[in-house]
Amino acid sequence: MKCGKPVRCSEQEYCWDCAHKRHIYERGVSLWLHKEPVNASIYRFKYYNQRFYASFYAAEIVKSYESLIKRWAPEFILAIPLHSRRRKKRGYNQAELLASELGRLLKIPVSFKLIRRVQDTEPQKSLDSRKRQRNLEKAFAAEWLHVRPYSVLVIDDIYTTGNTIDAAAKVLKEAGVQKVYFLTISIGQGY
Numbered sequence: 146m147k148c149g150k151p152v153r154c155s156e157q158e159y160c161w162d163c164a165h166k167r168h169i170y171e172r173g174v175s176l177w178l179h180k181e182p183v184n185a186s187i188y189r190f191k192y193y194n195q196r197f198y199a200s201f202y203a204a205e206i207v208k209s210y211e212s213l214i215k216r217w218a219p220e221f222i223l224a225i226p227l228h229s230r231r232r233k234k235r236g237y238n239q240a241e242l243l244a245s246e247l248g249r250l251l252k253i254p255v256s257f258k259l260i261r262r263v264q265d266t267e268p269q270k271s272l273d274s275r276k277r278q279r280n281l282e283k284a285f286a287a288e289w290l291h292v293r294p295y296s297v298l299v300i301d302d303i304y305t306t307g308n309t310i311d312a313a314a315k316v317l318k319e320a321g322v323q324k325v326y327f328l329t330i331s332i333g334q335g336y
């Protein structure tokens with residue numbers, strides 16, 4: 146009911162993670178569990194310049210979640226930003242590619258100006274959960290231009306603990322956004 150992670154039985158509303166901590170975002174969903182062959186696919190999308198995967202992922206998202214996204218009614222689709230240094234090195238931000246493709250298919254405006262990454266965080270996979278959270282707390286800043294959307298949809302590639310989405314949701318809400326939803330390609334299996 147919160148992060149969208151599959152749970153063991155249908156009576157269970159929240160996964161262990163969501164039952165034990167308060168997320169800042171409203172709700173989210175992912176396309177697939179983060180296991181073979183999905184994890185290898187995302188790895189190529191992210192690090193091996195397989196940018197064209199974005200249109201496949203976006204089409205799958207539309208197939209599964211178009212009506213849900215319409216219910217959330219985001220005024221903008223955003224992407225979790227990379228720090229400019231990292232973006233320059235990689236040449237692209239995979240989450241932006243996916244967001245653009247999704248925006249095009251669903252006819253929802255896409256904006257990459259509403260949040261930016263102000264700190265280049267260490268790779269999250271090398272840190273434990275508390276450190277991840279601390280690491281992310283000051284990573285984002287909201288860039289308030291002339292719009293103040295009520296509802297936004299944030300795109301990222303993988304959902305693990307939710308700390309990244311929560312950190313982004315925090316700055317967005319501080320800047321006046323009321324509802325933050327997320328959508329990722331894959332999600333960790335959890336508990």
Ligand SMILES: [Zn+2]
Binds near residue numbers: 162163
């Ligand atoms: Zn959950």
